[in-house]
Amino acid sequence: MSMEERMRPLLQQELADSRKSRAALASDIDSTSDLRRDSNVDDEHDPEGSTIAFELSQSGTLLRDTDARISELEAALTRLDEGRYGRCETCGAEIAEGRLEARPWTRFCITHAGSR
Numbered sequence: 001m002s003m004e005e006r007m008r009p010l011l012q013q014e015l016a017d018s019r020k021s022r023a024a025l026a027s028d029i030d031s032t033s034d035l036r037r038d039s040n041v042d043d044e045h046d047p048e049g050s051t052i053a054f055e056l057s058q059s060g061t062l063l064r065d066t067d068a069r070i071s072e073l074e075a076a077l078t079r080l081d082e083g084r085y086g087r088c089e090t091c092g093a094e095i096a097e098g099r100l101e102a103r104p105w106t107r108f109c110i111t112h113a114g115s116r
Contacts, residue, residue: 003097004080011080011104015073022066029059072105079107088112 032055079085086095088109095109106113 003100004085007085007100007104008077008080011073011076014104015070015077018066018070018073022063022070025059025063025066029056029063032056032059069105072107075107076105 032052076085086100087093088095088111089107090112091109093109093111095106099106099110099113
């Protein structure tokens, strides 16, 4: 079995898991926002207000990170479909199999990963 054949199900599972995580995060953000909107929370003077604001900020960051991961996974699947998967986008060299197993969505070899 080729590397591409082994990586496709892994990428698809990562994508499914990331989409599930995104949906849960979005639901949590909506619920917290609804609670905040329905209450008389004054973030500046209410000791609970800063906690809610912090939670919303943290959840928003996680949501953006998850969106970025989803984009990277979708792009990796596209590269697989186009026969470009496993090649560094900077130098064109093959990306080490161990690196692809650890980060199957990666676009760069280890040499060029740090420059991004």
